[in-house]
Amino acid sequence: MRMFPVRAFRSFAAVCLAALAVGACAGDVGPASADLITDAGPSALGASYRLGIGDKLKVTVFGEESLSGPVEVNAAGQVALPLAGEVPAQGRTLTQFREAVAHRLADGYLKNPKVTVEITNYRPVYVHGEVKNGGEFSYKSGLKLRDAVAMAGGYTYRANQSYAIVLREGQGEVRIPANGSVTLYPGDNVRIPERFF
Numbered sequence: 674m675r676m677f678p679v680r681a682f683r684s685f686a687a688v689c690l691a692a693l694a695v696g697a698c699a700g701d702v703g704p705a706s707a708d709l710i711t712d713a714g715p716s717a718l719g720a721s722y723r724l725g726i727g728d729k730l731k732v733t734v735f736g737e738e739s740l741s742g743p744v745e746v747n748a749a750g751q752v753a754l755p756l757a758g759e760v761p762a763q764g765r766t767l768t769q770f771r772e773a774v775a776h777r778l779a780d781g782y783l784k785n786p787k788v789t790v791e792i793t794n795y796r797p798v799y800v801h802g803e804v805k806n807g808g809e810f811s812y813k814s815g816l817k818l819r820d821a822v823a824m825a826g827g828y829t830y831r832a833n834q835s836y837a838i839v840l841r842e843g844q845g846e847v848r849i850p851a852n853g854s855v856t857l858y859p860g861d862n863v864r865i866p867e868r869f870f
Contacts, residue, residue, distance in 0.1 A: 721766070722766065722767070722792075722858070722859075723763075723764050723765060723766055723842075723843075724746055724762045724763060724764070724765055724766075724767070724770060725746060725750075725763055725764075725796050725842060725859065725860045726746050726747070726748055726750055726763060726796065727745070727746060727796030727797065727860075728745070728746045728762075728792060728794070728795060728796050728859065729743065729744070729745045729746075729792070729793045729794035730743070730744050730745070730746070730752065730762075730770075730790055730791065730792055730793060731743050731744075731790070731791050731793050732744055732752075732754065732774060732788065732789075732790050733788070733789045733790075734778065734783070734786055734787070734788050735786070735787035735788075735789075736787075737783065737786070739755065740754070740755050740756060740757075740778070743793065746762045746763060746796075750762060750763025750764070751763070752770075754774060754777075756777075756778060756782045756783075757774055757777035757778055757782075758777065760773050760774055760777055761773065767790050767791075767792070770790055771788050771789065771790045774788050774790070775787075775788040794811075795812040795814075795859035795860075796812065796859045796860045797809045797810055797811055797812055797859070797860075798810055798812050798816065798821055798857055798859065798860065798861045798862075798863065799861070799862045799863065800821050800822065800824065800825040800863045800865070801825075801862075801863070801864055801865075802832075802838075802863075802864040802865035802866060802867070803828060803829045803831050803832035803833070803865040803866065803867050804822060804825035804826055804827065804828060804829065804832070804865050805825065805826030805827055805828075805829060806825050806826035807825050808825070810824045810825070812857075812859040812860075815856060816856065816857045817854070817855065817856060817857065818837055818849065818851060818855045818857060818863065819851070821857055821863055822837075822851075822863075822865065828865065831867050831868060832865050832866075832867065832868065833865070833866045833867060833868035834851055834868075835850070835851055836848050836849060836850055836851050836866070837849055837851050837863055837864065837865050837866070838863070838864045838865075838866060839857070839861055839862065839863050839864075840861070840862040840864070841858060841860070841861050841862075842860055
């Protein structure tokens with residue numbers, strides 16, 4: 674009589690462990706994000722794109738050649754500009770950053786400054802996991818998941834080619850289908866998972 678509960682407990686524990694293992698293999702990340710699944714295309718970067726560390730910009734102050742030129746968002750998320758000093762850029766849209774620069778310059782330096790800002794080079798994307806040559810790659814407008822995998826040398830024989838896991842700033846990890854229709858954003862961190870069977 675005493676052996677039955679022990680055997681039943683062991684069987685129950687084995688079933689629970691098997692269920693946990695299957696769950697871990699199938700669902701290591703949350704549900705797919707609509708923002709990542711929808712292919713908004715490269716033009717969507719214009720208004721909604723938020724600056725990040727490594728983005729290279731060209732700031733032009735009309736009539737002020739010495740205040741204009743190429744700059745980069747530094748490791749602190751700021752851009753160093755003559756007279757304006759360190760202007761916060763990380764997480765801001767181009768419009769918000771341009772307005773911040775104009776406000777700084779108007780604060781005792783220039784009367785009604787006209788400022789334009791354009792992105793000259795986006796920050797890189799990162800591809801790792803089951804690819805042949807993972808690493809950091811230059812972002813090109815309209816970059817698709819399939820293109821990022823190709824830049825990383827293609828899939829390894831162990832790769833799960835049905836989906837990828839993307840870490841995008843402010844969204845956490847999400848699973849996206851590897852059907853080639855998803856457009857990546859600058860700074861995206863792409864992981865190609867391993868297949869188990």
